[in-house]
Amino acid sequence: MERVAENLNRALHAAFAADPDLFLLGEDVADPYGGAFKITKGLSSGYPDRVLSTPISEQSLVGVANGLALSGGRAIVEIMFGDFATLAFDQIVNFAAKSVAMYGRRVEVPVIVRCPTGGRRGYGPTHSQSLQKHFIGVPHLSVHEISPFHDSTALLAGLLADGEPAVLFEDKVLYTQPMYEPGTDGPFVADFPFGAGGPARLRASDGDDVADCVIIAPGGVARRALAAAGTLFAEHEITCEVIVPTRLYPFDVEPLLPALAGAEVVCLVEDCAAGGTWGTEVAARVYQRLWGRLRRPVVLCSAEAEVIPTAAHLEQTVLPQASDIHRAIWEALHA
Amino acid sequence: MKAGTAISVAGIDAGIDVDDLSSLLMIRHFEQSVLDLFARGLLSGTTHTCLGQEYVPVALGPLLAPDDFVFSNHRGHGHYLARFDDPEGLLAEMTGREGAVCSGVGGSQHIFRGTYLSTGVQGESLPVAVGTALWFQRTGLPGIAVAYIGDGTWGEGAVYEALNLAALWRLPLLVVVENNGIAQTTPTARAMAGDIAGRAAAFGIAHVSVTGSDVAAIRARLAPVVERTRAGGGPVVVEFATHRLGPHSKGDDTRSAAEVAAEREHDWHDAYRRLDPDLFAKVEDEQRTRIAEAVDRVLARPASVWERG
C-alpha cells in the first residue's frame, strides 16, 4: 500500500530525475526533515543544488521561481501551509500569470505552487483553509488538486510541460491516506472514462449504469463524498457516482454532460468557505450547458462562510462532513 | 539610546523574587503539561512551547502597562501567561473547553484578550503593531506597542516595511526578538545574512541585545529602554539570545541530542535552582500542583460554546 504523501514524494523524485533544469524551493524542505509534511523527503540529498531550503519569505520564493522559469528553467515552490500563499499572491497573479500574455507574445512560466491545504488537523483558522477559490478565474493560471485516484507523477509532469503557472492544492489529511487500489474504497471502483489524467469516476461495482446522483468532489473531499454515497445507498438505495477531477480550473464540463443530464441530482463538494467558489463556477457552467435538462438545482456542499475554528467540535460545524453531503442530497431529492 | 547597546547578565545575581520565580515555573509546568497532554492524546492540533524562553516575557512583564498593545506569535503561551496569569483560560482555549479565552476558535496561536493579540502567520503582526503605535502617538495615550517575533520571522518582507514606518514616524514600538538560533529546523545562520543588529541599524533604530536569563537584572537594565520608547524616543529592537529547549511544535526536533543538551546548559531553571534549592523546590511544588489541578479542572469541563459573530 502506498500513501498519498509517498506517491507525491515519488512524483517529485521522478520529476527531478527527468529534468535537470527543475528547482524546488520551500521552507524547511531539506533533509532530514523533508518539509513540514515530509513530501520533499530525500530530494535535497539527491539534488542539493536544486532543492533549496529557504528563509521564511513566501513572496520571494515564488518570485525566485518566476525568475528561474524566465531563464528557461522550471520550478516547484512548496508553501508550508497553503494559507500562506496569500503572501505570494502578487508573484502568482500579477507576475507569473500575467507574464504569460502581457508582453504581447506567449512567455512560458512553468512554475508550480504547491499548497498543503485543508482542516481536520486542529491547526486553527490560519492553518486550515482551502483557498482554491482565490486562484480561480485568473487568466493563464490553472488550479489543480491531488487525488488518491491519480498518480501524481503524471500530474506533475503535465503541469510542468504546460508552460503556464499552476497552483496545486494538496489536502493534508489525504497525505496520510492510502492511494486507491481496488478494495481501498469499499465497493467503489475507479475508472477513467474521460481519458488518462481526466477525472476519475467511482461507482459501486454492482451499480447500475445510470446513477441517481452524480457527485463531483476533488481529492480532499472525495472520500467524504464516497462515504455519503455509501450511506445513501445503504439507507435509501440511492445510487451515486463520484467524479474526482484534478484540474479544477479551467474546468472542462463537456465530457461530464451526459452523466449530469441523466442524473436526478448533481452535487458539488468542496472545503472552501461558501461564496464565489470553485463550486459556484462549475455550477454556472453546468447551468449554461444543461438549462432545461437538469432535474433540479445543483446541490452545493461548501464549507460554511466562516473561519475554521481550532477545536474539533466547532470545526465540524463549519467543514462539510459526509453526513452533510448525505443530508443535502436526500433533501434535494425530497424537496 | 545609542544603537548597539548590549546587556549581558551571567548567572542569577540579582536574587530571587518569589513572584517572578512563580511565573517562570508556572509557565514551565504549563508547557510540560501541554506536551504531556499531546503525548496522551488529550490535546490535538498544533502547539509551540516556549520551554527555555519563559524568562523573556516574565522579565518584560512589569515594564509593560495594562493598556500597552502586545502582539504575540505562534510561540505565545509564555507571553500570555506572563501577562494574565491565566493557565486555565489558555488551556481551555487549546482543548476547546468552557472558559476558553476565544471560545476554542483561535486555539494555541490565535488569542485576543484586551490589548493582547496573537496570530500564527509570521511577520503579519508587525505592521499591525505599527498601526497601534501610531494610534497611541496620535491620541497622546502613553501606551506602546510590543511585538514578539522570532529570528526566522526576519525572513518576511513585512518586517522591514513595518520597521521603516516605525522609524520614519518615530513610533512607540518595542520589537522583542526571541533569537533562539533556529526557525523550525533551519539554523539562523542558514536563513539570515548579516544580523539583526545590522538590520535595525540600517533603519536608524536602536538595538539592544540581551544575553543571560536573570529576570531581575534584565528587567532593571531594560526599564530605561522601554521608558525611552514610551516617552517618544522612537522604536527599539530588543534582541534576546535565547534557547529553545523543546521541539519546534510536538515531536519535530531535528537537532541532535548533543545540540539540545548544549541548549539546556543555558536553562534558567537550573541556574535558579542552584541559587536557593529549598525555596526553588517549594515554589516548584506549588506551581506543579497548581498546573496539575488546572489541567484536571479544565479537562472536566464541557466543550466550549461559540457564539458566532
Ligand SMILES: Cc1ncc(C[n+]2csc(CCOP(=O)(O)OP(=O)(O)O)c2C)c(N)n1
Ligand atoms: C507566513 C508564515 N510562513 C511559515 C509559517 C510556518 N512557521 C511557523 S513557526 C515557523 C518558524 C518560526 O521561526 P522563528 O521566527 O525563529 O520563531 P521560533 O519558532 O524559533 O520561536 C514557521 C516557518 C508561518 N507560521 N507563517
Ligand SMILES: [Mg+2]
Ligand atoms: Mg527562532
